[in-house]
Structure formats: structure tokens, C-alpha cells
Amino acid sequence: MLLIHCPYCDETLPEPEFAYAGEAHIARPADPMALSDEEWRDFLFIRSNPRGNHFERWRHVNGCGRFFNAVRDTVSDKFAMTYRAGEPRPNLDALKEAAE
Amino acid sequence: MTAQIHSFPRSTAVAVTVLPLEARFSLRLRAASREAAEAALGLPLPDRIGRTSEQGGRRALCLGPDEWRLDVPAAEAAAVAGALEGGIPHALVEVTDREVTFLIEGPGSLDLLAIGIARDVRRLEVGRGARTVFDGVQAVLVREGEERFTLAVWRSYASHVEELLRQGAREIALGL
Numbered sequence: 088m089l090l091i092h093c094p095y096c097d098e099t100l101p102e103p104e105f106a107y108a109g110e111a112h113i114a115r116p117a118d119p120m121a122l123s124d125e126e127w128r129d130f131l132f133i134r135s136n137p138r139g140n141h142f143e144r145w146r147h148v149n150g151c152g153r154f155f156n157a158v159r160d161t162v163s164d165k166f167a168m169t170y171r172a173g174e175p176r177p178n179l180d181a182l183k184e185a186a187e
Numbered sequence: 188m189t190a191q192i193h194s195f196p197r198s199t200a201v202a203v204t205v206l207p208l209e210a211r212f213s214l215r216l217r218a219a220s221r222e223a224a225e226a227a228l229g230l231p232l233p234d235r236i237g238r239t240s241e242q243g244g245r246r247a248l249c250l251g252p253d254e255w256r257l258d259v260p261a262a263e264a265a266a267v268a269g270a271l272e273g274g275i276p277h278a279l280v281e282v283t284d285r286e287v288t289f290l291i292e293g294p295g296s297l298d299l300l301a302i303g304i305a306r307d308v309r310r311l312e313v314g315r316g317a318r319t320v321f322d323g324v325q326a327v328l329v330r331e332g333e334e335r336f337t338l339a340v341w342r343s344y345a346s347h348v349e350e351l352l353r354q355g356a357r358e359i360a361l362g363l
């Protein structure tokens with residue numbers, strides 16, 4: 088079972104308390120009417136789907152109820168970190184250097 | 188209305204009962220309004236998730252960054268419902284009849300909870316609580332004492348949770 092750290096509860100808790108909520112840092116266009124059909128399609132459906140580190144949203148739905156962001160390796164399923172919603176996308180190279 | 192449990196096995200290991208309803212509220216407000224709400228309610232509102240506070244028979248449990256569960260005596264329900272009116276932006280909803288609260292006590296209570304809860308309940312300190320999930324059912328667990336817990340679930344799931352607790356208590360009573 089995956090253990091996930093909730094940045095609001097500041098506790099590492101089992102996966103059944105959480106719900107996955109798709110890729111993170113995708114801002115809704117401020118003026119959807121200004122977009123072409125292709126741009127709107129890309130906003131709605133096109134995701135990065137990387138092999139490796141993925142920035143994604145989770146919700147501590149059976150807990151504090153909050154959405155937060157996580158960096159998870161899509162190959163190993165390992166979480167590199169979690170952080171509060173609204174915080175900027177972390178720089179992973181800096182993280183790695185700090186850990187070394 | 189209180190769910191009736193007729194046939195929980197008598198056991199020294201773990202006992203399950205349904206607590207009678209007092210009054211329960213769900214309170215949502217922003218951090219900036221917390222102090223004003225505390226004064227109006229006559230009750231400290233803990234700012235860390237999982238912490239509880241008590242004063243004058245009223246109790247608050249912090250469930251989220253902007254969310255508390257309030258338990259108050261039934262006679263005070265009307266007073267609490269109107270306590271925050273005027274000036275304090277908030278949402279306060281009485282949820283007394285929404286939930287069934289089980290009291291689980293005895294040396295087997297940790298084992299019984301472990302049949303449905305994935306988190307490590309041993310690490311929950313006395314006097315703290317959490318919203319979690321019990322066999323797929325969202326539940327609010329509070330550790331009232333070393334071997335004494337309350338588990339509150341929404342009414343429509345109560346019979347499922349009750350049946351699981353019954354089976355678990357029976358197995359623990361038989362030493363399985």
C-alpha cells in the first residue's frame with residue numbers, strides 16, 4: 088500500500104484516505120472564448136504523461152479534505168515530495184542536490 | 188433516532204455500544220475568523236488538524252484547515268446554532284442526525300479497529316481524532332482513552348459498519 092504525506096495534516100497516511108486528481112499546474116485559461124478549438128482540446132485532454140517524475144494533484148478526501156500536489160515517479164510509484172496547493176512547481180534538480 | 192444494537196457478544200476484550208445523540212455541528216470558517224468564533228462559542232478551536240478542545244461541556248475537533256466538528260449538549264443546540272450570527276463569515280450546519288457514533292472500548296479495541304482502518308491507530312494519541320476510512324466508509328475516529336474510541340459514520344453506512352464490528356468483536360471474543 089502506498090503511504091502518502093499530506094502537507095496539511097503533516098502526517099504520512101495510507102492511500103485509501105486519498106484520491107488521485109490528475110496532472111498538477113494546469114491553469115484554466117482566463118478567457119476560454121479567445122481559444123481555438125485545438126487549444127481548448129489541449130487544455131481539456133492533452134497531458135504530459137511522462138515516464139518518470141510526474142507533477143500531480145491528490146486530495147486527502149478521507150481526511151482533511153484538501154487538494155495538494157505531489158511529485159511521483161510513474162515507474163517506481165515512489166513519491167519524491169508533496170506540497171500545498173498554490174505553491175510553485177518545485178525544482179527537482181535543486182531537491183536532488185540538497186539531498187546529496 | 189438511534190440505531191439499535193441487539194446482539195453484540197458480551198466480552199471483556201472489546202465492547203461496542205452506540206452512543207446516544209447529543210448535538211453535533213459541522214463548522215467551516217477561515218483562520219482570520221477563528222478568534223472571534225472562539226469568543227462567540229465560548230470554546231477554543233484548535234488550529235492543528237486532529238486536536239480536540241473542551242470547555243463547559245462543549246467540544247471541538249479540528250478536521251481540516253478550516254473545518255471543525257462541534258459536540259455540544261442537546262439542550263445547547265439552539266444556542267450554538269445562533270452563536271455565530273452577525274459579523275463572522277462562516278458555515279455552521281447541525282449534523283446530529285446524520286451520524287451514528289459507536290463507542291469501542293476494551294483491550295481488544297485496537298484489534299477491532301484494525302479490521303477496517305488502514306492507518307496505524309496505535310499512533311493516534313489520546314485526546315486526538317481524525318477523519319479516516321473504515322472498510323471503505325468515511326469515518327471520524329477519536330481516541331478517548333488508551334483503550335476507548337469513538338467511531339462516527341454516516342447513518343446510511345451504519346448497518347454495514349455495525350455488522351463488521353459485530354463480526355470482529357465476536358472473533359476477538361473467541362480468541363481467533
Ligand SMILES: [Zn+2]
Nearest residue numbers: 093096147151
Ligand atoms: Zn490531510
